[in-house]
Amino acid sequence: MASHENDTLSDLLGDLEAASKLPAKRRQATVKPTVEKTTSLLYERGVLPDELARLVDLVTLRNYLDQASLAAIVRNLYPAGKVGDDVVLCVVGALGHGQLKPALTLQALLLRWLVMAYHLLQNPDILSQAYGVFFNLLSTAAIRPQLCHLLALITRRKYVRPFRIQAILALSRQTGSDPHLTGLLRVFKNYYPEIIVGEVTKGRAAAFKHPDPQWRDRVNEIQQQQQLDRQDYGGTKNGFAVNHALGRQMNGATASVFPAVHTQHSQESSLTLEEIDKAEAFVDNLEKIELPTQLVAVMADPLLQKLLLLRPDADASARISNWVMACLGDVAAGDTDPAFMLDMLEVVHDYVMNTKTLPPLLLTFLQMFLGTWNGVDKRSDVLETVSYTPLGDFKSKPPPPLYKKLFQLLESSLLDSTAASQVSLLKFYTLLLRRWSIAMRASQDSVDPVLPDGSAGDLVSHVNKLALTLTQTAPGAATQLAILDFYECFASVFSIPRLLRSVDLCIPPALVVYPMVFGDSLVVLSRLCGILAAYKRAWEAIMAPSSPAARQLTRREREQVNTFNGFLMDLCNCLWRGRAFATSDLNAQGCGIPRALEPALDSYVRAVDSELALGALFGLSYSPVLCLQAISYVRELEEAEIEASPDGLRSRHAGPVTQASLTRLASRGGVALSFPEYRSGVLKYLESNGFPGVPELMYNTMKNLMKERK
Known part of the structure; x- marks a missing residue:
């Protein structure tokens, strides 16, 4: 056998394959170190598709390796990619009784692995094609728990047939109401509650939880490292298939936040959402699909979200609202676990990201959540969710504007007197303004766009104070670029003349602009000048009588126009005219330099080089x-x-x-x-x-x- 010092998994697999063909007494060295090194590598980096096929062949074909070694390999099969059909069929073919079959304990581990890797299957339908094989093996007690769990995952309405119901009922009576069979019967009952009756489904039933949460967490990390699609804990992220996980477990909580999609009391001729598994099937049957029993599952299921977006239903919206309001009532009364709010926030975040909307009902939830949030947990999810707040009055007019209702709570929780928290807040407002600019651009298609008067201008005016603070607490190019991201987003709105009639211009403060002019980054200076050029075009469009954006300046704009002209004159004096800090020109502000300082600076420059002049240095x-x-x-x-x-x-x-x-x-x-x-x-x-x-x-x-x- 080859040396045990091999570093690659491929070499280790070659060693194991060679050892599997020889009885233990004929091997030159023990195989245990090779198995340990292999399982360690499997845990660290996962197993690629080709390597997975070799390993599954190794554990499913009869050979001379001991059961402990084979079991250790199966427990450490962490797929680094999708699991192919050939691997699944190899496992299915290894099930059952016979001299050439693996031991039943190893079969149980392989079935358990299929349950855990279900969301990684390249073709989940492959298991459905073997439904009869799995079902006919239920009489084998050693693998029954794993079979029931797997069948619960892949069961759809078309597989629930009277002969199968009778078979499970008979087997349940023989085994003394096996809880795993009872759990499977309950899954059957979800599809035909009027057929499955009696006391058999009321006994103790298996919950079909994930067999190994630590395995799940590790395989998720490996999948992310391989830059593959991120998978949820219990089911596929396919946007055109229902999440068939039996209850969505959040952070190990014992109760699911939202129920899974189930359509009860459906007829044989009807079409349920659970039967949809492809985009084509969803589109072809959009008007025929029956709504599920618990519509609040829309919060966690992408397919149900698509259905209600494309086929709105007032009664459905009312039912969802009633459920969420009852849930918020429990939170307000203190009847829920503190972790519940974070769990619910995660679901709300997924819903908002999928639908790109934040309904008023969820704004109410966010108000309640922000009142108790510590500003640290799930910060990125919180800020991203709140950034979808619909365009509205920011600060100025009654009823209570968005700032008092929502953003003030966010600031109180987020800010902790550090520059990092201030930068996070600035990035949040940039994201919010970007969402609002998209909404404003979309509104231009309407005949009479209705925009909250001064909303964007009030937001910019508020962020001006934050930008001033950051200029002092965290000076530097990184902070300046984050500030410019915000103003660049606001300036992008100016390219639409129609919006200029509704958007109140608000310029950056002078104490933010001038440090950027005299900073050490060409990128900062270039972006600042581009933003000021966009502002200038906007001012000209508003003030030109023949322009489509022509209107009267607001009070805030009249107060700022001279300051803005000062920016332009000072920059031209510095960059082009060789007259930095001059104040003799109309509107020139001398870059805010105190007049008493200018002679001292000029004297210093001439002392360094008599041919230099202060005005030309910039x-x-x-x-x-x-x-x-x-x-x-x-x-x-x-x-x-x-x-x-x-x-x-x-x-x-x-x-x-x-x-x-x-x-x-x-x-x-x-x-x-x-x-x-x-x-x-x-x-x-x-x-x-x-x-x-x-x-x-x-x-x-x-x-x-x-x-x-x-």
Whole structure:
């Protein structure tokens, strides 16, 4: 046998296959270390489809390996992908009695594995095709519990037949009301309650819980590592099949939060939701499908969600509302376990993510939940769920606006005086604004869009304070980019003139803008300039009489227009005119620098280099974030000149570029380039290299550049 120092599972499987063909006494070494190493690897990284087929062959075919080793391998079969039909058929073929069959204890483990891996089957219908095989083996006591569990998972209405009911009843009487048979009878009764009667289903019945939650958790981790579809604990995530898990267990809770889909008292000729397993079947029978008995299962079942979205029903909505309100009443009265709210939140999150809606009833639940939330548990789920809050009045008008009803509770729970919690809140408001912008864009298709007056503007005004706080508590490019995400989302609404008639513009605070202008990130500066350019176009559209978005400025907009013009003038002075911090121009604010500080700064600059001037230090050539791009543009021109004529370039520019240095360069045999051409070229170079913000703002602000661009 090969050495036990092999590192790959494939080599270990080769060792095991070789050992399985030899009796223990004829082997050169014991097989136990190989089995231990194999099971350890299976636990750590799972088993790929090809390896799984080899392992299942190993445990289902009679060989010389001991039962303990084979059992250890079966217990550690963690699929890293989908389980193919050949593997399932191999397990099915190994069931039953006979000299060539595995021991019944090993068969029981294989059936248990099929139950646990049910949601990973590539074709779940393959088990249904073997329904008769499983059913006929129920008389074998050693594997009956696992068979009943598997049959409970795959039973559909078409398999519930009188002869099978009679067979189970007879077997139940022979075994003294085996609880597993009783549990299977109850599954049958869900389909035909009027046929299965009597005391037999009232006895002790198996709950058919997951056989090994730790196995389930581990296989989920392995599946995620392999970047496959995430699977739920009990059933398939197929959006066109009912979740047939017998009760959705949340975090190990003993009671399910929401019932599973079951249609009771149905007729033989009717079609139930449980019988749908493909998108085609759902579409073809949309109008014929009978609603399940407990409609509140819609909260946890994707297929029922699709049915009620495509086929709305007022009575169904009322029934769901009554159930949820009764549940909230229990919570308010303190009659529920504290963990129940978190369990319910997880289900609500899944529902909201699937339907992309947050009904008023669930807003009531969220209000109650946020009042008790610690701000940590399931934070991402909570923020993502609340971000689907429908567009409404944020803060200004009665009745109580959204902020008082919901977002104030969220802030109280989330904020803990740390920058991390403030960033989380900012990202939440960005997500909320993105949802609202989608709703506003959708409203433009209606004849008379109804938008809550000032709602988006009030939200931006509120987040302005948060942005100011973050600028002080967590300065840096990462925070600035998160802030820009928010304002960029708001600016995207401006591209729709019709919405500008309803959206109240609200600009970022000056103490947020100027630190970004003088920061150390070109990405931040570029995105800021792009956002300000979008704002400028929006102001112009509102104030131009012939524009489709023309309207009167609101009070807030009138108060902010001069400040915004100051942003534009200061940026042009810094980046283009070489007059940073100037205040002589109309609307110029000097970037907010105190006037008494400017002479001191100018004196320091001239002491460093007598040829430098304070006003020019933040232009294209000298700016710490733009100078590399500027000189790179010149280097590109020089390389092109050398490539065209190797002897034609006698001098290179050392940088930084000024009008005088370009004149000297041309006289020395360097690139012939005027200063306006240089600046226009740098703007084009920035655009071509993925930094369009600065060029966009300059082209939208400087009149001579506007003409050039046209």
